[in-house]
Amino acid sequence: MALPLAPPLLPQLARSRSSLPDEEGAWGYEPKWDGFRCVAFVDGTEADLRSRNDKPLTRYFPELAFPEGRYVLDGEIVILDAEGGTEFDLLGQRIHPAASRIERLSVETPAVFIAFDLLAHGDEVLMDRPYAERRAALEQLVSGPVRLTPMVRTAAEAEDWLHTTEGVIAKELGAPYRPGERKGMAKVKRLRTIDAVVAGWRPGKEEGTLGALILGLYTPEGDLRVVGHSSGFTAKRKRELPDELAPYEDGSRGTGDPSRWKSAKELEWIGLRPELVVEVTFDQVSDGRIRHGAKVARWREDKPPRECTVDQLDS
Numbered sequence: 001m002a003l004p005l006a007p008p009l010l011p012q013l014a015r016s017r018s019s020l021p022d023e024e025g026a027w028g029y030e031p032k033w034d035g036f037r038c039v040a041f042v043d044g045t046e047a048d049l050r051s052r053n054d055k056p057l058t059r060y061f062p063e064l065a066f067p068e069g070r071y072v073l074d075g076e077i078v079i080l081d082a083e084g085g086t087e088f089d090l091l092g093q094r095i096h097p098a099a100s101r102i103e104r105l106s107v108e109t110p111a112v113f114i115a116f117d118l119l120a121h122g123d124e125v126l127m128d129r130p131y132a133e134r135r136a137a138l139e140q141l142v143s144g145p146v147r148l149t150p151m152v153r154t155a156a157e158a159e160d161w162l163h164t165t166e167g168v169i170a171k172e173l174g175a176p177y178r179p180g181e182r183k184g185m186a187k188v189k190r191l192r193t194i195d196a197v198v199a200g201w202r203p204g205k206e207e208g209t210l211g212a213l214i215l216g217l218y219t220p221e222g223d224l225r226v227v228g229h230s231s232g233f234t235a236k237r238k239r240e241l242p243d244e245l246a247p248y249e250d251g252s253r254g255t256g257d258p259s260r261w262k263s264a265k266e267l268e269w270i271g272l273r274p275e276l277v278v279e280v281t282f283d284q285v286s287d288g289r290i291r292h293g294a295k296v297a298r299w300r301e302d303k304p305p306r307e308c309t310v311d312q313l314d315s
Helices: 088-092 099-108 131-141 235-248 310-314
Strands: 027-031 036-044 046-051 069-078 112-121 167-172 185-189 192-203 210-218 224-230 249-254 269-272 277-282 295-299
Touching: 027 131, 036 112, 069 131, 112 131, 192 224, 192 235, 192 310, 210 235, 210 277, 210 310, 224 277, 224 310, 235 249, 235 269
Parallel strands: none
Antiparallel strands: 027 167, 036 046, 036 069, 069 112, 167 185, 192 210, 192 269, 192 277, 210 224, 249 269, 277 295
16 A cells, blocks of 8 residues: 555544533534444555554455545444444454354444544645644545544534433544544543342452442343443442341352353352342443443432333433
C-alpha cells in the first residue's frame, strides 16, 4: 500500500469521566459504539483492517467494503440489531479460524464499519490538524457502505445518548489526533441500574473474605438465572459480609462453572437462598449477562426477590 501512514498505528484513546465536558464551543460529541475499534488503511479497492492492538482483522470481515480512494480511517466495526443497537456477542463469533464459518456469518449477521475520524487522505497526514477540520474532511469523504458516526456540538444534544447507547465520546474541537494517548478525548459510559437477587457469593483471595456477590434474575418461567456478579467492596465489608450472609446459605457450594458464573475459570461458590436483593449499577449487557463487574448501590430490603426479573436488562 502506498499510503502516508502504515501499521502499526495505535488509535487515540479517551479518558473516563463521570459527566460530559460542557465548555461552550470547545467540544464535539459522538455516541459510543460497542464493537471492535479498528483503523482502516484503504488504498484503491483494498483495505487493511487493524485492531486497537494492531491485530489483523481483514479476513474476519469479508463483507466490509470501502469507497475507492487512498485514506486512513479510525472507526468501529459493529453488528447492528433491528433497532440499531449493537450485538457484541455476534461480533465476537467472527474471530474464528474456519473460513467457511466466517463466510457464512458475514451473510447471516453482516458487520458495518462506522467511521469517526480521518487520519490521512491522499498523500497528506491529517493527524496534526484540529478535530473539527478532520471531521469536516471525513464528512466529505465517507459514503456507503461505510457509515459516518453522528456528531453534535453541545452536551445537551448529546445527553440522550447517555440513555440510549453505550455512552458518549467527547472530543476537543481544536485538538490533534494523538495515537495511543488519552488526551483530547473523554468518555462517559451509560450507567444503568437493576435490582437483582443475591444468588450466592464467591470467597475472596484472602481467607475469610468475600470476593463477589453472584447476581440472579427471574425468567418468565420462574427460574432464577445468573446474570453476573458484583465486586468492588471495601476491605472492611469484604471481611464482614461472609458472617452476614451465613444465615442465608442453602447448603450448596462447589467449584467449577456449572452456571457460567465465570467462564473459563474454576471458582469456589457458595449458594444462598433467594431472599436478599441488591440494587446494582453497571454499564454493559451482552447475551443476557452483565459484561463488566457491577457495583452494589444499596441493599433493597423493601424489594420482593420475585420482582427482580430479566426484563430489566432490556431497558
